[in-house]
Amino acid sequence: MTAMDLQLERIKNSIKTIPDYPKPGIFFRDITSLLEQPEAYAASIRLLADRYRDKGLTKVVGTEARGFLFGAPVALALGLGFVPVRKPGKLPRETLSESYELEYGVDMLEIHQDAIKPGDTVLVVDDLLATGGTIEATVKLIRRLGGEVHDAAFVINLADLGGEERLKRMAVESYSLVVFPGH
Ligand SMILES: O=P(O)(O)OC[C@H]1O[C@H](OP(=O)(O)OP(=O)(O)O)[C@H](O)[C@@H]1O
Ligand SMILES: Nc1ncnc2[nH]cnc12
Numbered sequence: 286m287t288a289m290d291l292q293l294e295r296i297k298n299s300i301k302t303i304p305d306y307p308k309p310g311i312f313f314r315d316i317t318s319l320l321e322q323p324e325a326y327a328a329s330i331r332l333l334a335d336r337y338r339d340k341g342l343t344k345v346v347g348t349e350a351r352g353f354l355f356g357a358p359v360a361l362a363l364g365l366g367f368v369p370v371r372k373p374g375k376l377p378r379e380t381l382s383e384s385y386e387l388e389y390g391v392d393m394l395e396i397h398q399d400a401i402k403p404g405d406t407v408l409v410v411d412d413l414l415a416t417g418g419t420i421e422a423t424v425k426l427i428r429r430l431g432g433e434v435h436d437a438a439f440v441i442n443l444a445d446l447g448g449e450e451r452l453k454r455m456a457v458e459s460y461s462l463v464v465f466p467g468h
Contacts, residue, residue, distance in 0.1 A: 292328040297463040299325035300441065314441050314465055316351060316412050329355065332462055333410065333438050334362035342435055343405045344368055348394065348423055349375070355440055356410035368400040368407075370423050381429055385422035387415075394419070396426040403431030413441040414461060417448035424455055436460060443467045 286294075299319040306313040319325050333355065342365060347356020349371045360367035373382065373393045380395040401407065407427050409420060414437070424434050434457050442449065442461035452459045 289332070292332060293462055295322075296325050296329050296332075296440070300463070300465075302465075312465075314413060314443070316354070316440060319440070320354065329440050329462060330358040330362055333359045333440075336460065337363060337408050337436070337438070340408075340435065341406055342408050344401060344407045344432070345410055346370055346396075346401075346407050346423060346427060347410045348419055351412035352410055352419075355412055359408070359410050359438075363408075365408075368396065370394050370396050370426060381426050383422035383425045385418040387418055394422045394426065396423075396430070398430065401427055401430040401432040405430075405432040406435050407432045408435055409437040409457075411437070411439055413443065414439045414448035414452075414459060415443045415446045415467070417446075417451035420448070420457075420459075421451055421455060424452075424457055441465060 299322045301315040301318040303313040303315055345356050345360035345365050346368045347353050357367045376395055376397050379398040381398055382393055382395045384393045409423055420437050427434055437457050437459045439461040442464045444464050446467040449459050
């Protein structure tokens with residue numbers, strides 16, 4: 286086993302699974318247990334930042350709320366600005382909005398219009414990829430502002446919920462540290 290495999294195993298083992306939350310049939314992959322273990326949390330940030338160092342990126346975008354917990358530290362580790370994509374009504378300047386579907390609901394996301402400039406090369410970070418709806422809406426917001434999405438990076442990919450394929454259809458490469466079955 287390589288040092289990286291060991292770190293990935295530590296990350297995977299730190300994530301608790303809660304059956305039937307928030308609805309029957311959902312296996313909730315809880316990253317709060319990862320956050321409580323500083324070695325696992327630090328390893329997740331280090332592995333994501335190392336992968337995207339020296340790639341010509343200019344911004345990191347993270348989605349509310351759990352995407353902030355990984356996107357902002359990755360941005361700092363890379364020496365880049367962090368741009369939050371938020372739920373409606375939270376951002377004070379001019380915003381753009383996109384609606385999207387969740388594994389268990391519908392919601393809307395917003396970004397500050399002046400946060401991404403044409404020519405920006407952006408890494409999108411979120412804790413988890415499920416159906417890909419959140420990241421599709423985020424990618425649309427970045428592209429509407431003239432930014433190029435280099436990659437979308439996740440701590441967790443819930444395989445077989447279609448997220449990876451959805452991103453591929455949008456011509457976005459994705460990368461995840463750990464994979465769990467969708468259900
Ligand atoms: O790939 P998808 O099917 O879109 O699902 C994944 C998204 O769902 C969760 O966020 P949620 O909207 O529950 O909000 P939170 O981060 O505020 O808990 C998670 O943090 C991802 O952002
Ligand atoms: N199964 C799941 N576990 C944790 N967060 C999620 N977001 C969407 N689906 C999820």
